[in-house]
Structures are given as structure tokens and as C-alpha cells.
Amino acid sequence: MIISYKDQFVNFITELQNEISSELENLDGSAKFISDKWVRAEGGGGDTRILKNGTVFEKAGVNTSVVHGELSPVIREKLGVEYGNFFACGLSLVIHPLSPMVPTVHANYRYFELYDENNEVVDQWFGGGSDLTPYYIFDEDPIHFHSTLKNVCDQFDPSFYKKFKLACDNYFHNAHRNEARGVGGLFFDYLRANENQDGQFWYNFVTSQGKAFLPSYLPIVEKRKTIEYNDDQKFWQEVRRGRYVEFNLIHDRGTLFGLKTNGRIESILMSLPSLVRWEYNHIPEVGTEEDKLIQVLKNPKNWLNVS
Amino acid sequence: MIISYKDQFVNFITELQNEISSELENLDGSAKFISDKWVRAEGGGGDTRILKNGTVFEKAGVNTSVVHGELSPVIREKLGVEYGNFFACGLSLVIHPLSPMVPTVHANYRYFELYDENNEVVDQWFGGGSDLTPYYIFDEDPIHFHSTLKNVCDQFDPSFYKKFKLACDNYFHNAHRNEARGVGGLFFDYLRANENQDGQFWYNFVTSQGKAFLPSYLPIVEKRKTIEYNDDQKFWQEVRRGRYVEFNLIHDRGTLFGLKTNGRIESILMSLPSLVRWEYNHIPEVGTEEDKLIQVLKNPKNWLNVS
Numbered sequence: 331m332i333i334s335y336k337d338q339f340v341n342f343i344t345e346l347q348n349e350i351s352s353e354l355e356n357l358d359g360s361a362k363f364i365s366d367k368w369v370r371a372e373g374g375g376g377d378t379r380i381l382k383n384g385t386v387f388e389k390a391g392v393n394t395s396v397v398h399g400e401l402s403p404v405i406r407e408k409l410g411v412e413y414g415n416f417f418a419c420g421l422s423l424v425i426h427p428l429s430p431m432v433p434t435v436h437a438n439y440r441y442f443e444l445y446d447e448n449n450e451v452v453d454q455w456f457g458g459g460s461d462l463t464p465y466y467i468f469d470e471d472p473i474h475f476h477s478t479l480k481n482v483c484d485q486f487d488p489s490f491y492k493k494f495k496l497a498c499d500n501y502f503h504n505a506h507r508n509e510a511r512g513v514g515g516l517f518f519d520y521l522r523a524n525e526n527q528d529g530q531f532w533y534n535f536v537t538s539q540g541k542a543f544l545p546s547y548l549p550i551v552e553k554r555k556t557i558e559y560n561d562d563q564k565f566w567q568e569v570r571r572g573r574y575v576e577f578n579l580i581h582d583r584g585t586l587f588g589l590k591t592n593g594r595i596e597s598i599l600m601s602l603p604s605l606v607r608w609e610y611n612h613i614p615e616v617g618t619e620e621d622k623l624i625q626v627l628k629n630p631k632n633w634l635n636v637s
Numbered sequence: 638m639i640i641s642y643k644d645q646f647v648n649f650i651t652e653l654q655n656e657i658s659s660e661l662e663n664l665d666g667s668a669k670f671i672s673d674k675w676v677r678a679e680g681g682g683g684d685t686r687i688l689k690n691g692t693v694f695e696k697a698g699v700n701t702s703v704v705h706g707e708l709s710p711v712i713r714e715k716l717g718v719e720y721g722n723f724f725a726c727g728l729s730l731v732i733h734p735l736s737p738m739v740p741t742v743h744a745n746y747r748y749f750e751l752y753d754e755n756n757e758v759v760d761q762w763f764g765g766g767s768d769l770t771p772y773y774i775f776d777e778d779p780i781h782f783h784s785t786l787k788n789v790c791d792q793f794d795p796s797f798y799k800k801f802k803l804a805c806d807n808y809f810h811n812a813h814r815n816e817a818r819g820v821g822g823l824f825f826d827y828l829r830a831n832e833n834q835d836g837q838f839w840y841n842f843v844t845s846q847g848k849a850f851l852p853s854y855l856p857i858v859e860k861r862k863t864i865e866y867n868d869d870q871k872f873w874q875e876v877r878r879g880r881y882v883e884f885n886l887i888h889d890r891g892t893l894f895g896l897k898t899n900g901r902i903e904s905i906l907m908s909l910p911s912l913v914r915w916e917y918n919h920i921p922e923v924g925t926e927e928d929k930l931i932q933v934l935k936n937p938k939n940w941l942n943v944s
Contacts, residue, residue, distance in 0.1 A: 366917075366918065378917075380917045382916075382917070389915075389917075391917070506896040506897075506902055507902065568912075572909070575882065575886070575913075576886060576906075579882070579883060579886035579887050580886050580887075580893070580896065586887070589813040589887065590813075595813055595814065596917060596918045599883075599915065600917055602879070602915040603915065604914055604915055604916065605875075605912070605913075605914055606879075606882075606912075606913045606914070606915070607911055607912055607913070608696075608882075608906065608909040608910065608911055608913070609689075609911065610673075610685075610687045610689070610696075610698070610903060610907055611673065611903045
């Protein structure tokens, strides 16, 4: 029999959502999150929390959803099962700061259960990760971000960081631009019990990653939020946000899956920045700070020199 | 033997590009098009013309491309042929006005040839169309736009307007929002010689549509360009431009095909507006002008009461 982590994980994401919302509000100092609770006709619902026009954050979404019901034909085919009810829950966040000196961040922690005809859990897995998207690169920021995530990984398995960092580089890749979305982080999915690791192990791993989110990101915001910037730098941020939109709408499997399976559009697309710009053939001059970013995105870095 | 329209159609789109660029510059009065000629490694190239930050037009792209070579495996599969060289040329334009009172417009006129091992034309077809995307609806604008296109259709076949108008409504549909991209126009593809219509017929039809572009659009711009607007109305335009981006990146077959087959990214994505905004769950109040637009987009109108 498989032990269910349903209730525990729902509690975890609910508390994490409260903690993250509250810490972001504190840091912002002016804007507050608005909670928009929604119900899914086929079962379950969510709590979409949006903060906008803050002093530090231009737009931030910290969402939880807890949904269940019968697997749709599309998902059945994707999972290769013929019948089944499912349960899925997760926390998903995207934070777009006002200042181009502060990086955008995305994180997701999720849990999935699949049931047989007798409502017994027949499969379960965890997934998630987090990644950082700066507009200007201060090397110590990705180093801090990656170090924090690696420290959590290393408590579980010395091979995890390298593996999940590579998966992140591979996933958050704007193939049509031949560049990374950002400076990476971790990406993991289908974390299932196996001969070495049980469900509890993966529950502990994913919740530890969730708890590491604030320490991985907030110190970077604190350090960069007071740096002055000019209109050209804001312009650059808006152009780069266009790439973020391109990734999410063209390549992101979660977004496309949600849009094609009647997901809640506004909760899915809260990931998009508020103000975005497309400028024809905008290529920064060689040697500028903007060019430095492009070079890093074209050749993902091994920030922690992990061999 | 099939008569090739290659040279004629290239001449046609080249002249049309010159005429449209020049008329748009005249109307704008301040900004000029910059021509960015590019070469395709596998054969052919294009002339991407971009105008930006004008008095009337915030961003306009009027592109031609003339490409040829061996069909890629992806296209061979799409067309169901085992071998072949191809020739493709077309004019593609997207105009994003500065004022939210002036509608965005898109148009495309294209021609395709397929060759056998002896370089004989074994297949050929025309395609294209144009469609209008207003931010505020003045009924007489879509009526003028549709009438102009219908007049051309009627010179060729009384059934064309209804058929190609419906195809346009079906194609430019943001399925995930359950709304149209705009107020429609015409969409036609794979126009081939058959027992009633020869290649010359379709050449005449598509080039006549191309020639009708300026008369279908410029009078609308002239009429609306001096209407005053406020920040809220500009904000609304930016939000709606987000829907334009969503359509192009999520649903537009041409865009996605180009991005996945190593097309010239900057020429493809010139269709995206410069300044765009995503606002969480932004729903206009019932009865407002903004709501009037939404209602029309949810229920495409039969502008000319064609039965």
C-alpha cells in the first residue's frame, strides 16, 4: 500500500503560500496581495494571490491549487493509463520586480496522486524547482541562488544538484532564440519511490526545496533593490520580459497543457510580466552589461564549479 | 504543363511593399521605414521593413520574402510529398497604431510552387487574407473593411466572401480565451487550379485582394487618428495587445511553423506590438465601450448581413 501525502502536502503549500506572501509584502513595504479564490467545476479549486504596482515588485503571483477528479482523455493518454481519478496540488509563483537590477524568479512545488477503481493510490510523484531570470548579472546573485538550492540537494543526495541543474538548463531554454530563459536553478519531475528512496524521502526533498525558496531569493532582492537605474535599463528589462513571455507561451509545457485542458487561464497567465516590449532586432553592443547577460544565456554557466 | 506565376508574383509583392510602405509613411508624417534585407542560407531571403515610434504608427512591419530550396523533412511530411524543391514568396504586414482608437491590421499574400526531380512545377497555390483588430469599435470601420474585401470577392465569385470570412473567424480565434482576435476579414489558403478556376484566376484574385489592402484600411486610420484618448484607453489597448501576442505565440500556425523550422525570428516576430501589458483578470464593466468590444469578440458579427 502506498502512503498518501495529500493532506500533508496541502498543508505544506498552504503554509508556504502564507509565509511567502507575507514576506514579500514586508519586503515590498507598500503593496498587498489580493487573494482570488476559485472553484474548479470538475473538483477542487485554488487560491490565486496577486500583488501589483508595489515599491519593489511590479507584479507577483503566489498561487496554490488543489484539484481532483477524473483524468481527462488527454491526460490519460499522456500518462499511459486507461482509467483513473487523480489528485494534484501545488504552489506556483512568479515574481517580477520593478527594478531591472532585481531578477525575476519562478518556483513550483507539486504533488500528484493517481487512483484505481477502488480509490486506492496506485501511483504518486513529486515535482518542481525554481529558477532565476536576471536582467543584469551580478555573479554573486546566481551563485547565492544556486548555492542555497545545492545545499538542500546535498542533504539528500550528492548527485542531485548537478542532475536537476542540468534538467533546469535544458527545460528553461528558448530554443527559437538559442538562449536560456535565465541563469537556471533546479528542475525535477516524476520523483517517485524506488528501491533507494521512498515517498517520504521525496516529500522531504521537495518540501525542503520549498522552504529554501525565500532564503534563496530574498537576500538578492535586498541587495539590489536600492540600486539606481535609468530609462535605458528599464527598457532593456521590458525587452527581456518579452523573452520570458515567449518562453511561457511557446515552450512551457505546464502553460500550454493548462491552456489546452481548460485550466484557469488567469491563474496560469499570472506568470506574464505586466509591462513588456518587443523591439525589432534589438542586439546590445558587445562589451556592455546587456551583452554580458546575452553571453551567459547563450552559454549556461556552471555557477558553483561543480564537476 | 503548369504555368509558373513566380516572377509575376515576386514583382507584385515587391511593388505592393513599396506602395504600402510609402503610403504609410505619408500618412504617418514623421517616421520612416528602415529596410533590413536578409539572406537565407538555404536559398533566397527577404526585405523586412520596420517603422517605429511614428506619430500615427507605434510599430509597423511590411515584409517580403522570396525563398527556395529543398523541402525540409517537416514540410515534406506536412505536404505529404516524398521529394521536392520548393519556391515560396509572400508579403506579410502588421501595423500597430499608437492611438487605441485606430485598429491594428494584419495582411498576408503568398504564393507557393513545388517541383519534381526535373524541376517542373508539379503543384502551386496561393493563400493569404487580411484582418482587423480594433481596441474600440466604431461599427462603420469593420463595415468599411469587410465591404472593401467583399467587393473584390464578388468580382470573382459570389460565394467567396462568406466562405473566406468564416475561415477568418475560425482561424483568428483565441481558443483559450474563447474570443476572436479581432473583427475578422478574409482568410484563404491552398487556392489551386481546379475544373472551374485556373491558376490565372487565383493569381488575379489574390493580387486584387492585395491591391485592396490600402483602400480597406487607410480611410479608417484617417478617420480615427485625431480622436483624443486618455491613459485608461491606452492601458486598455496595451492589455488587448497582450491577446494579440497570445494568439500569435500560442495559435498562429505560420508563426509556430517559422519558429520551429529555423525561420528568421526577427522577421516573424515583428508582428508583436511594441508595448504590451498583462493585467490579472482585467474584465471591463458591463456597458462600457471596452465591454462592447469583448461582446463582439465573443460573438463574431455578420458585419454586412450576408445570408
